[in-house]
Amino acid sequence: MKTIPLILMGCGGVGSQLLQHIVSCRSLHSSQGLCLRVVGVGDSKSLVVVDDLLNKGFDDSFLLELCRLKHGGESLSKLGDFGQCQVFVHPESEKKILEIASQLGTKTGLAFVDSTASSDTIVVLKQVVDLGCCVVMANKKPLTSTMEDFEKLMAYPRRIRHESTVGAGLPVIASLNRIISSGDPVHRIIGSLSGTLGYVMSEVEDGKPLSEVVRAAKSLGYTEPDPRDDLSGMDVARKALILARILGHRINMENIQIESLYPREMGPDVMTVEDFLGRGLSLLDKDIQERVEKAASNGNVLRYVCVIEGPRCEVGIQELPKNSPLGRLRGSDNVLEVYTRCYSDLPLVIQGAGAGNDTTAAGVLADIVDLQDLFP
Numbered sequence: 001m002k003t004i005p006l007i008l009m010g011c012g013g014v015g016s017q018l019l020q021h022i023v024s025c026r027s028l029h030s031s032q033g034l035c036l037r038v039v040g041v042g043d044s045k046s047l048v049v050v051d052d053l054l055n056k057g058f059d060d061s062f063l064l065e066l067c068r069l070k071h072g073g074e075s076l077s078k079l080g081d082f083g084q085c086q087v088f089v090h091p092e093s094e095k096k097i098l099e100i101a102s103q104l105g106t107k108t109g110l111a112f113v114d115s116t117a118s119s120d121t122i123v124v125l126k127q128v129v130d131l132g133c134c135v136v137m138a139n140k141k142p143l144t145s146t147m148e149d150f151e152k153l154m155a156y157p158r159r160i161r162h163e164s165t166v167g168a169g170l171p172v173i174a175s176l177n178r179i180i181s182s183g184d185p186v187h188r189i190i191g192s193l194s195g196t197l198g199y200v201m202s203e204v205e206d207g208k209p210l211s212e213v214v215r216a217a218k219s220l221g222y223t224e225p226d227p228r229d230d231l232s233g234m235d236v237a238r239k240a241l242i243l244a245r246i247l248g249h250r251i252n253m254e255n256i257q258i259e260s261l262y263p264r265e266m267g268p269d270v271m272t273v274e275d276f277l278g279r280g281l282s283l284l285d286k287d288i289q290e291r292v293e294k295a296a297s298n299g300n301v302l303r304y305v306c307v308i309e310g311p312r313c314e315v316g317i318q319e320l321p322k323n324s325p326l327g328r329l330r331g332s333d334n335v336l337e338v339y340t341r342c343y344s345d346l347p348l349v350i351q352g353a354g355a356g357n358d359t360t361a362a363g364v365l366a367d368i369v370d371l372q373d374l375f376p
């Protein structure tokens with residue numbers, strides 16, 4: 001039996017779902033000769049570590065209790081009463097993490113799973129990589145800070161996985177890496193990588209006002225609590241930066257041209273969410289409507305996309321042929337068109353749900369399982 005020990009940083013929507021997947025895949029994995037051993041779990045306040053670190057992981061009832069607690073909004077420190085673990089509070093938890101990484105890293109390939117939404121994990125991730133550990137990320141922040149951090153993390157590419165940073169569980173990174181390693185040059189990537197903006201653009205195409213569509217998207221739970229977090233394009237820009245960097249472009253966030261769907265005067269530091277939804281948003285309806293009509297008169301549709309072509313990396317609204325994979329997109333799916341030498345006239349197309357705890361956690365799990373061949 002091959003064992004992969006792992007430490008999970010962050011157990012919100014994605015992290016908890018990952019633990020549940022691990023538990024429900026036990027018999028599948030053991031039939032494949034694999035055992036995932038969760039030895040530590042951290043949230044924003046504390047870290048719980050299994051008592052008998054070298055020989056055991058948390059048992060499944062402990063992991064499910066952990067998910068139940070986190071789901072109820074509690075802190076991990078409550079698990080102290082449950083036995084089989086020690087609780088550490090920041091900053092002791094960082095020290096403990098490095099200690100575990102040096103004990104288990106080179107020998108076992110201990111995997112650090114980052115399912116936080118924080119940039120605070122970067123420091124620890126860089127250190128554990130040096131100690132021989134593996135890193136699996138759903139969190140985009142470590143790969144979108146400085147180029148120096150990116151290169152440091154990617155210095156051991158076999159030990160670093162981040163499929164779920166772009167398109168959630170969709171095989172975007174895996175496909176690109178295969179294309180890159182086969183020497184097939186990537187000429188252009190164009191993709192709709194925000195479920196929210198995909199939905200918004202296909203709804204306004206039907207003639208609905210932007211304001212109405214965004215309010216509906218919010219009440220359907222498709223948007224962040226403040227929809228401007230989606231409409232700003234920043235999340236798409238982070239994904240674009242990751243794609244551009246794996247294609248070898250040494251660029252930063254500042255090098256990406258980002259079109260926000262709202263003007264600066266309606267930003268979070270000027271307007272409350274309520275004001276934006278009530279008053280601000282309606283002021284944007286006319287402009288979008290005119291753009292939709294102009295595109296339609298050319299037989300085109302508008303999509304909010306990222307475009308990576310040569311050194312150019314842009315995020316914003318583009319007019320695209322109605323009869324193309326992106327033009328046909330309806331609803332909240334992600335769609336990525338990849339043009340290479342082999343896929344030159346007709347692109348390679350990757351499409352499917354690009355968000356959700358379940359698919360994102362599934363992508364993370366597949367990344368972890370993929371690490372097994374690196375260690376004896």
Ligand SMILES: NC(=O)c1ccc[n+]([C@@H]2O[C@H](COP(=O)([O-])OP(=O)(O)OC[C@H]3O[C@@H](n4cnc5c(N)ncnc54)[C@H](OP(=O)(O)O)[C@@H]3O)[C@@H](O)[C@H]2O)c1
Binds near residue numbers: 011139165360
């Ligand atoms: N959900 C999706 O559909 C999706 C899709 C693709 C990628 N992602 C990415 O996956 C990541 C997780 O998303 P989510 O929806 O699960 O977020 P979430 O529900 O907000 O969970 C974040 C978790 O990280 C913990 N945390 C915050 N700072 C931390 C720190 N410094 N050290 C350790 N833990 C820390 C939080 O602790 P507390 O519990 O104490 O607050 C929480 O448990 C994000 O980076 C997101 O962008 C999500």
Ligand SMILES: *[C@@H]1O[C@H](CO)[C@@H](O)[C@H](O)[C@H]1NC(C)=O
Binds near residue numbers: 014016356357
């Ligand atoms: C993801 O999980 C979080 C926390 O459990 C939950 O609040 C949220 O509704 C879930 N999201 C989806 C789309 O199921």
